[in-house]
Amino acid sequence: MIPVKGYAAPEAKIPLAPFKFERREVGPHDVQIEIAYCGVCHSDIHQVRDEWGGSIFPMVPGHEIVGKITKVGDQVTKFKVGETAGVGCFVDSCRHCPSCLAGLEQYCDVGMIATYNGRDKEGNPTYGGYSNQVVVDENYILHVSDKLPLAGVAPLLCAGITTYSPLMEWKVGKGHKLGVVGLGGLGHMAVKLGASLGAEVTVLSTSASKKADAEKLGAHHFVVTSDPEQVKAVQGTLDFIINTISAQHEYDFFMQLLKLDGTMILVGVPPEAPKVTAFNLIMKRRRLAGSLIGGIKETQEMLDYCAEHGITSDVEVINIDYINEAYERMIKGDVRYRFVIDMASL
Numbered sequence: 451m452i453p454v455k456g457y458a459a460p461e462a463k464i465p466l467a468p469f470k471f472e473r474r475e476v477g478p479h480d481v482q483i484e485i486a487y488c489g490v491c492h493s494d495i496h497q498v499r500d501e502w503g504g505s506i507f508p509m510v511p512g513h514e515i516v517g518k519i520t521k522v523g524d525q526v527t528k529f530k531v532g533e534t535a536g537v538g539c540f541v542d543s544c545r546h547c548p549s550c551l552a553g554l555e556q557y558c559d560v561g562m563i564a565t566y567n568g569r570d571k572e573g574n575p576t577y578g579g580y581s582n583q584v585v586v587d588e589n590y591i592l593h594v595s596d597k598l599p600l601a602g603v604a605p606l607l608c609a610g611i612t613t614y615s616p617l618m619e620w621k622v623g624k625g626h627k628l629g630v631v632g633l634g635g636l637g638h639m640a641v642k643l644g645a646s647l648g649a650e651v652t653v654l655s656t657s658a659s660k661k662a663d664a665e666k667l668g669a670h671h672f673v674v675t676s677d678p679e680q681v682k683a684v685q686g687t688l689d690f691i692i693n694t695i696s697a698q699h700e701y702d703f704f705m706q707l708l709k710l711d712g713t714m715i716l717v718g719v720p721p722e723a724p725k726v727t728a729f730n731l732i733m734k735r736r737r738l739a740g741s742l743i744g745g746i747k748e749t750q751e752m753l754d755y756c757a758e759h760g761i762t763s764d765v766e767v768i769n770i771d772y773i774n775e776a777y778e779r780m781i782k783g784d785v786r787y788r789f790v791i792d793m794a795s796l
């Protein structure tokens with residue numbers, strides 16, 4: 451077994467603290483990565499606090515992982531020692547169901563094996579990227595270009611792909627008005643990617659202080675959701691909304707901003723289920739949809755697209771002992787725009 455250092459939440463809502471554990475030896479198809487950086491996703495907070503139910507403790511969160519390959523199994527063909535690689539939100543899946551065969555492992559009929567807070571095929575808990583080493587099957591690892599600053603690449607493994615995938619699925623681009631609700635980790639990637647694909651981007655935010663940043667990120671318009679005049683001005687105008695809000699809110703408030711046949715895509719996962727009024731959907735044939743991260747093939751495409759277009763996440767690099775404060779700041783919407791842990795601080 452491989453000894454690993456990490457940070458774990460011992461129980462729900464208890465602060466994270468240093469934690470030692472072991473990972474499996476590198477098998478014939480496995481790759482071992484020495485983790486350089488791991489992004490901090492709001493899903494880490496939901497799960498550490500058991501807000502979705504069923505959390506497994508102790509929990510080592512983290513699914514925005516980048517680092518250097520230090521060892522490969524003797525059957526590995528796609529990766530070499532010394533290369534830079536990434537791991538996202540899942541580390542395995544059934545590999546046989548229609549979703550897996552279509553490269554949509556995140557929708558695996560049997561259930562993808564989550565990078566942390568999941569169980570591997572032997573039933574053991576999985577531990578994530580707030581740690582110095584990870585061992586993953588080569589089919590669930592991504593190639594990472596050395597062209598881009600690595601700390602800014604880490605969040606692409608979740609925030610990047612989670613916003614890229616619906617933009618691709620709904621073919622968002624030139625001629626579309628795209629609303630991005632919530633300017634956090636996912637939101638700021640939705641702005642960068644949406645703008646780079648040619649959409650006219652409007653950020654809808656509770657934080658007036660983020661207006662200048664939104665424009666720097668590529669947004670064309672900014673709406674403070676507490677100002678009824680600003681909200682009224684965009685009513686019935688948007689083709690798509692990507693909704694990244696992590697907390698309880700009214701979907702109806704945003705649905706009425708869509709034009710005829712407009713679609714709001716939920717990527718944020720508030721713990722409580724809000725109600726949706728039928729009238730808000732039927733009056734303009736609007737659609738409410740959802741999207742979960744992205745498959746391995748699409749994640750690789752997204753990483754290659756970002757390398758080609760010079761797109762990374764705007765990050766605040768932190769030491770791992772700052773993680774509990776980082777969580778508190780994220781809950782207040784105070785992150786510009788992704789915390790990334792420098793694993794050298796472990």
Ligand code: NAP
Nearest residue numbers: 492493632633634635636655656696697718719742743783
């Ligand atoms: P984040 O960085 O904390 O950003 C969330 C943003 O939502 C905040 O910056 C804030 O933006 C807004 N917000 C927060 N509380 C709010 C409230 N009470 N009312 C209105 N707006 C509020 O979080 P994230 O990492 O981007 O994750 C966002 C959500 O997506 C989480 O629920 C996460 O679990 C989920 N997620 C889903 C997937 C998927 O596959 N679908 C993948 C990753 C994450 P403003 O300050 O601009 O208002």
Ligand code: ZN
Nearest residue numbers: 491493608609
């Ligand atoms: Zn995530």
Ligand code: ZN
Nearest residue numbers: 544547550558
């Ligand atoms: Zn499957």
